[in-house]
Amino acid sequence: MSRFDTYFLMKEADVIEYVKAKYPDFFAPEAVLTVKEIGDGNLNYVFRVIEEATGKSIIVKQAGVSLRISAEMKVSTDRNRIESEILQIQDKYAPGLVPKIYGYDTVMCACAMEDLSDHALMRYALMRHETFPRFAEDISTYMVNTLLKTTDVAMEHKEKKAMVKSFINPELCEITEDLVLTEPYNDCNHRNNVFPPIADFVKKELYEDEALKLAVAKIKFEFMNNAQALIHGDLHSGSIFANEQGIKVIDPEFAFYGPMGYDIGNVIGNLFFAWANKAYTGGSAETQTALEQTIRETCDKTAEKLAAEYDKLVTFPLYRAPAFRKAYLDGVMADSYGYAGTEIIRRVVGDSKVIEVTSVTDPAQRLPMERALIDLGIYLIKNRAGGLNGAAVTEEFRKILAEGRGTHGQNG
Ligand code: ADP
Ligand code: MG
Numbered sequence: 001m002s003r004f005d006t007y008f009l010m011k012e013a014d015v016i017e018y019v020k021a022k023y024p025d026f027f028a029p030e031a032v033l034t035v036k037e038i039g040d041g042n043l044n045y046v047f048r049v050i051e052e053a054t055g056k057s058i059i060v061k062q063a064g065v066s067l068r069i070s071a072e073m074k075v076s077t078d079r080n081r082i083e084s085e086i087l088q089i090q091d092k093y094a095p096g097l098v099p100k101i102y103g104y105d106t107v108m109c110a111c112a113m114e115d116l117s118d119h120a121l122m123r124y125a126l127m128r129h130e131t132f133p134r135f136a137e138d139i140s141t142y143m144v145n146t147l148l149k150t151t152d153v154a155m156e157h158k159e160k161k162a163m164v165k166s167f168i169n170p171e172l173c174e175i176t177e178d179l180v181l182t183e184p185y186n187d188c189n190h191r192n193n194v195f196p197p198i199a200d201f202v203k204k205e206l207y208e209d210e211a212l213k214l215a216v217a218k219i220k221f222e223f224m225n226n227a228q229a230l231i232h233g234d235l236h237s238g239s240i241f242a243n244e245q246g247i248k249v250i251d252p253e254f255a256f257y258g259p260m261g262y263d264i265g266n267v268i269g270n271l272f273f274a275w276a277n278k279a280y281t282g283g284s285a286e287t288q289t290a291l292e293q294t295i296r297e298t299c300d301k302t303a304e305k306l307a308a309e310y311d312k313l314v315t316f317p318l319y320r321a322p323a324f325r326k327a328y329l330d331g332v333m334a335d336s337y338g339y340a341g342t343e344i345i346r347r348v349v350g351d352s353k354v355i356e357v358t359s360v361t362d363p364a365q366r367l368p369m370e371r372a373l374i375d376l377g378i379y380l381i382k383n384r385a386g387g388l389n390g391a392a393v394t395e396e397f398r399k400i401l402a403e404g405r406g407t408h409g410q411n412g
Pocket of ligand 2: 238239251
């Protein structure tokens with residue numbers, strides 16, 4: 001009997017013993033180890049175990065039975081299995097773009113993985129004005145490879161259906177369905193967290209716009225019913241590590257078979273927060289242009305690589321027909337812009353906020369910034385199927401910034 005034969009939530013002191021018991025060959029038997037809990041997420045506990053003498057280290061991530069943010073919200077610990085398996089699958093489809101998984105343990109709901117502490121999380125790095133010239137190239141490669149290769153146009157159908165089954169993830173999907181794709185438009189569970197000076201604007205522009213709500217209903221239905229690809233499910237800039245050498249994507253515990261556009265849209269949407277933050281807090285024109293460029297390239301490289309990979313991977317003659325190919329690829333990009341819009345809006349009015357918004361405490365900056373982001377989100381949702389591309393969406397945001405629609409809004 002080991003102490004780790006029954007689930008319990010580990011404290012720092014337990015984790016060294018855990019690593020020695022479960023990964024006996026990772027460190028030398030005499031190694032002196034130190035441990036620190038470094039998690040900053042809402043759901044899980046992340047421990048870094050390091051041997052100071054050699055610098056060798058390992059990450060242990062354990063799923064709790066309830067959310068860190070709310071003891072009342074219970075979520076299945078199966079998400080840790082899903083996360084570990086997805087990272088292993090993605091390492092095959094997009095080699096080098098995710099951390100190595102050393103093992104996972106369905107009893108303790110914990111996995112051990114490569115320590116990426118020599119990388120920075122994109123969200124914080126962008127706030128510090130750091131730029132990563134490889135970002136658009138690498139994130140588009142990651143998305144196209146992990147997404148298109150797991151679809152019916154590229155994969156054996158029975159194998160795909162077995163994957164759909166293995167990665168059914170109802171509880172985590174419900175979080176997205178409620179918090180991203182419902183509540184920002186009606187606050188039905190009173191969980192929105194609206195910056196008070198913008199409350200009237202939110203009521204008119206989000207809660208009372210029936211055309212917008214119809215569009216969001218369709219987008220939500222797509223999320224729930226389009227088992228298109230094995231998606232990451234939470235691909236925001238806090239799930240992407242980057243350094244000069246490239247990127248590593250972590251934290252796919254929301255993964256399931258859903259629309260590819262959800263991942264692509266999350267990446268695009270989150271990049272806009274960095275730009276908005278710089279635009280309203282006196283960021284230099286140079287930083288803003290660099291962010292704009294990153295957004296354009298991310299949109300366009302993703303669309304280009306999707307098309308190129310499609311031509312390489314797809315062999316079934318009916319799917320190779322030019323009109324089908326165009327409809328499929330256009331559909332993915334339309335979804336992507338729609339989900340970019342829903343991501344932007346939910347981070348502004350929902351409870352799960354981003355630092356790019358919350359760190360702006362001066363209402364004279366925060367109010368117009370939030371309005372501008374909401375305007376952009378609405379534009380993306382309503383115009384998602386209008387053949388958008390990197391230039392169109394960045395020019396739209398430039399227009400919103402310049403015309404001060406964020407300042408004066410349609411609602412005064
Ligand atoms: P959650 O599922 O709770 O959101 P994350 O997987 O996002 O947890 O991890 C929380 C934090 O722990 C990350 O923001 C990052 O700072 C740190 N972290 C997670 N995985 C690693 C890793 N492999 N290497 C280094 N730090 C990590
Ligand atoms: Mg996270």
